[in-house]
Amino acid sequence: MSERQKLSPSDWWATSIIEMKPGMIRYRGYAIEDLIGRVGFAEMVYLLTRGELPSKPAAKLLEAAMVAAVDHGPQAPSIAIARMAMTCGVGINNAMASATNVLGDVHGGAGEQCVELFNAVAARLPEGARDAATVDAEMITKAVTEEIEALAARGIKHVPGFGHRFHHLDPRAPRILALVDAAAAEGAVSGLFAAIGRTVEDVIAARRGGKRVPMNIDGATGVVFAELGFPPPLCRGLFVLSRSVGCLAHAWEESQSDYRNKGPIPRDQIWTYTGPGPRKVPE
Template sequence: METPSLRSEMGWSTADRITVRGMDLCQDVLGKLSLGDFAFLEITGRTPSAAESTVFNAVLAVLVEHGMTPSAMVARLTYLGAPESMQAAIAAGLCGLGTTFAGTAEGAARLLQGVRPLGTDVPYDAAEAADTAARIVREHREQRLPVPGIGHPVHKPVDPRAVRLFAIAQENGLAGPYVTLMQAISQEAERAFGKAGRLPVNATGAIGAIASELGLSWKLCRGLAVVSRAVGLLGHLAEEIEHPIANTLWVRTEEASSSHLVPKEPQ
């Protein structure tokens, strides 16, 4: 049996040169590509156009920071226990990105691309989007499943991040059928569930739609959230080093959760 060949187009090095995706790292990348543009090159094998660069960098930026989230607390607490291993602290925080936090961009993109596979050139109008959205919401409602990319516990009646991302996509000619369908799904969900102004497209829904406009497979979308949140977690650890709170989080949580077990002093 013939042994399969090993092949990668990502990069190679010689004594005096490093090549990434066919570009010279030192001459063509450093000082010329932003980190977001470099990420686009790594993922797609080409540098982005000016419009794609603006939109893609906005997509990466939107999930960098979201306050004292569970992932941020986990990173801080891990660093408290193992300050010699910053990578472990960041990795611990990233492990919590899933179907509840940040990872829903994957579900939204998968839903959209399941209806309209990447590379489809057939025109898509608002009426067709509305019909498709009605079917999607009906199916999710019948199965008692949440619609990915829709709704937010805090941001109502709109998620300002999604509004801004869609505006940036529109300004750069990248608000196409996936954005139209995502917005139609939100409108239909609010109508079907009788929750006007309470089921907006959220940030991850916007990311799923815009990533689809950029031609990125839904399988990569959770990775975009990972890239963004890794930067944010590093920021939390930088703050933790200067103004530590992890020990207080630990002590207060232990006290609050165990207070009912501690024998009360006699009066």
């Protein structure tokens, strides 16, 4: 019999996240009644995913990143799907689930990919160069250039976290970076990944003949997540948590309308047919 088969029922779902029995609930050792009213939602996210309560500056950065990505309008597939689902007669939880299920590599995954990029650049830096004060711009530029060339060698032309199809300058990114800079000045974060992110933008511009491709929301939140040390796969989950707020709001708003079976295009319009012309079924 394997060790897994020998597990007792109480060890089958062993977890370090929550301890619970009648009259008692503790998260990572903290009693829920002590947490309620004393910590915010972002702090609880950090506690449950990382095991410890964050510092106040770290909590502020995480909350800022999650606030920034809550919604981007019905043109975003996740939001559109939430609204369409509600007109099909499903519950609000079904609409939210349908919406978050499309947050994949293309729509919703760039933050995770961006943190992977930033971490890969940091790994190319000299040993011990792990904060903005111990690494110069030339080192970062060299590491960024090498990593972007490595991406290109793998056929990856679009650098995740940079450029936006709607915003020439994503209004969310400068504000987030300013908060990271303030936290770095206080010593709360290293500032290294903010420097890496800005250097990626510079290197892309140099490779495009001076045409800049500004950092977008995924790049800016990627800076925050990397500064806070979140593993890349968790970063997609953080984005899903954030975007769920927009999915909830849009699903609820759509539920107040009188539309039924609302599709992706208005009913007075029809899609473009690209198949064969009219033809007869063979005898």
